[in-house]
Amino acid sequence: MGESPTAPETPTLRRTSAWAGAAGVAVTLGLTELFAGFFTSIPSAISAIGSWVIDRSPGWLKDFAVAAFGTSDKAALAISIVTVALLIGWFVGRSSAGEPPRMLVAFVAAAVAAIAAQLGEAGAAPAAVVLATSVAGALGLATWWGIVAWAHPEVEEPVPFDMGRRRLMVGLAGAAAVSVIAISVGRAKLRTRAEAARSALELPRAAVRAVDPTAAHDFDLQGVQPIVVGGATFYRIDTALVVPAVMVDDWTLTIKGMVDKEVVLTYEDLVAMPLVERYVTLSCVSNEVGGLLVGNALWTGVPLQDLLDMAGVRGGVEQVVGRSVDGFTAGFPIEAVYDGREPLVAIGMNRDVLPASHGFPARLVVPGLYGYVSATKWLTEIELTTWDGFDGYWIPRGWSKEGPVKTQSRIDRPRIGQPIEAGVFTAAGVAWAPTRAITKVEVRMDEGEWREAELSEPLSDDAWVQWKLDIDVPLGRHSLQVRATDGTGQTQGGNEVNPKPNGAEGWHRVNFEGIESATA
Ligand SMILES: Nc1nc2c(c(=O)[nH]1)N[C@H]1C(S)=C(S)[C@@H](COP(=O)(O)O)O[C@H]1N2
Numbered sequence: 001m002g003e004s005p006t007a008p009e010t011p012t013l014r015r016t017s018a019w020a021g022a023a024g025v026a027v028t029l030g031l032t033e034l035f036a037g038f039f040t041s042i043p044s045a046i047s048a049i050g051s052w053v054i055d056r057s058p059g060w061l062k063d064f065a066v067a068a069f070g071t072s073d074k075a076a077l078a079i080s081i082v083t084v085a086l087l088i089g090w091f092v093g094r095s096s097a098g099e100p101p102r103m104l105v106a107f108v109a110a111a112v113a114a115i116a117a118q119l120g121e122a123g124a125a126p127a128a129v130v131l132a133t134s135v136a137g138a139l140g141l142a143t144w145w146g147i148v149a150w151a152h153p154e155v156e157e158p159v160p161f162d163m164g165r166r167r168l169m170v171g172l173a174g175a176a177a178v179s180v181i182a183i184s185v186g187r188a189k190l191r192t193r194a195e196a197a198r199s200a201l202e203l204p205r206a207a208v209r210a211v212d213p214t215a216a217h218d219f220d221l222q223g224v225q226p227i228v229v230g231g232a233t234f235y236r237i238d239t240a241l242v243v244p245a246v247m248v249d250d251w252t253l254t255i256k257g258m259v260d261k262e263v264v265l266t267y268e269d270l271v272a273m274p275l276v277e278r279y280v281t282l283s284c285v286s287n288e289v290g291g292l293l294v295g296n297a298l299w300t301g302v303p304l305q306d307l308l309d310m311a312g313v314r315g316g317v318e319q320v321v322g323r324s325v326d327g328f329t330a331g332f333p334i335e336a337v338y339d340g341r342e343p344l345v346a347i348g349m350n351r352d353v354l355p356a357s358h359g360f361p362a363r364l365v366v367p368g369l370y371g372y373v374s375a376t377k378w379l380t381e382i383e384l385t386t387w388d389g390f391d392g393y394w395i396p397r398g399w400s401k402e403g404p405v406k407t408q409s410r411i412d413r414p415r416i417g418q419p420i421e422a423g424v425f426t427a428a429g430v431a432w433a434p435t436r437a438i439t440k441v442e443v444r445m446d447e448g449e450w451r452e453a454e455l456s457e458p459l460s461d462d463a464w465v466q467w468k469l470d471i472d473v474p475l476g477r478h479s480l481q482v483r484a485t486d487g488t489g490q491t492q493g494g495n496e497v498n499p500k501p502n503g504a505e506g507w508h509r510v511n512f513e514g515i516e517s518a519t520a
């Protein structure tokens with residue numbers, strides 16, 4: 001390596017040292033992600049610094065981040081951290097040309113800061129973190145030194161300018177490749193480990209079993225969503241850029257806040273409790289009239305009330321807040337736990353271990369409330385607080401603090417613009433009013449008389465039903481509309497209301513076309 005980086009300062013040396021500094025930082029960051037992928041006890045340095053920054057950001061900065069990046073604000077933060085780190089590497093690199101100790105001091109300081117942030121994360125083992133981050137830092141420092149020494153050996157024997165430049169490019173490309181590969185391998189490894197642990201699990205049989213759907217529950221008509229939607233096709237809505245890969249062995253659920261005693265449960269503790277099964281239709285507040293952000297599944301879990309009983313609910317509690325491993329939060333009134341709707345901390349979906357994308361290891365399912373105020377996935381904390389004591393993730397973003405699901409209905413048959421052979425056609429769809437049940441669905445064509453449709457047998461008051469009605473389709477363009485009535489006697493109004501701030505309203509309308517019968 002020689003004495004090269006201590007060579008007399010020149011403009012080209014400064015430039016080489018600057019880019020090599022950024023390359024060194026890239027290698028260090030890549031390696032920390034690689035180590036984090038292989039060892040549970042080593043948290044990702046980038047995520048740890050991200051949490052540190054979030055915890056200390058003023059409110060206006062968080063608001064700005066949300067306004068500017070929406071639900072990708074976490075990704076934006078990670079990208080910002082990497083960018084800032086690379087810039088620091090570049091500038092320190094530039095000022096370290098001919099002054100190697102500066103770079104050494106900068107790397108040591110950065111490693112100490114990263115270690116401090118990592119040790120603030122759950123499950124971090126100090127010795128492993130110190131070792132891994134030191135190794136990553138040392139290799140990053142060596143990358144800087146190596147590139148500078150290789151591209152700039154002119155002190156001993158001057159090399160042509162071109163050759164130094166080529167070596168710098170090769171060095172930078174090599175460092176970038178190492179960094180990207182290390183990050184990718186680390187992330188992939190983390191995912192594989194979490195998924196292997198998940199798929200090794202088996203959902204225990206629930207003490208209270210729900211009925212199996214029969215032909216009476218599901219008309220089985222083509223084009224209509226099945227009454228129980230599989231985990232793979234069930235709509236998915238969350239702010240997570242990548243599905244959190246939770247290592248089940250490290251995961252705990254804490255019940256805290258206004259409780260007599262804090263309770264911390266492992267996955268094993270949860271599955272050992274009496275499990276119940278419940279059909280609940282989940283829907284998203286952002287769902288437009290006629291939209292697909294709604295689904296019904298059989299959820300297996302522990303009644304939330306049992307868990308709160310373990311902790312002991314203190315007087316004055318008004319709100320139950322669920323917190324996800326990824327920082328998402330959602331809060332709902334404590335009354336929902338005791339008014340008979342029986343929310344669950346679900347660990348199973350359709351008699352299978354909860355899929356990763358739907359919240360493995362555990363999520364909340366609260367009948368009758370939109371997902372954004374209730375259905376926290378990758379649940380890790382339940383906090384009891386007052387109503388004003390906390391606002392969930394979507395509340396400062398302009399959505400209502402309370403989110404009861406509105407009675408809704410949808411036409412699945414015919415599809416918009418579908419050509420239908422003139423004659424008798426079975427129109428069909430779904431309708432839902434979780435906790436209130438659906439008592440009537442009416443359909444009308446071309447704004448004519450409302451006609452009552454046949455309903456499938458409900459799986460529960462919280463589950464949607466299917467409806468069907470034979471209609472006589474004449475030739476030409478027509479429209480179909482649907483409206484539902486719930487168990488309180490309330491019929492959906494025809495006024496159109498936007499999803500923001502508390503759910504869409506209006507009658508779903510489908511325009512279609514009656515065409516000549518092909519066989520006629
Ligand atoms: N951790 C976490 N949980 C979450 C969300 C989220 O962004 N993060 N989104 C909520 C919203 S808005 C909805 S509609 C439901 C959707 O649940 P699903 O993806 O299983 O259908 O999850 C809720 N739980």
Ligand SMILES: [Mo]
Binds near residue numbers: 283286370371
């Ligand atoms: Mo949602």
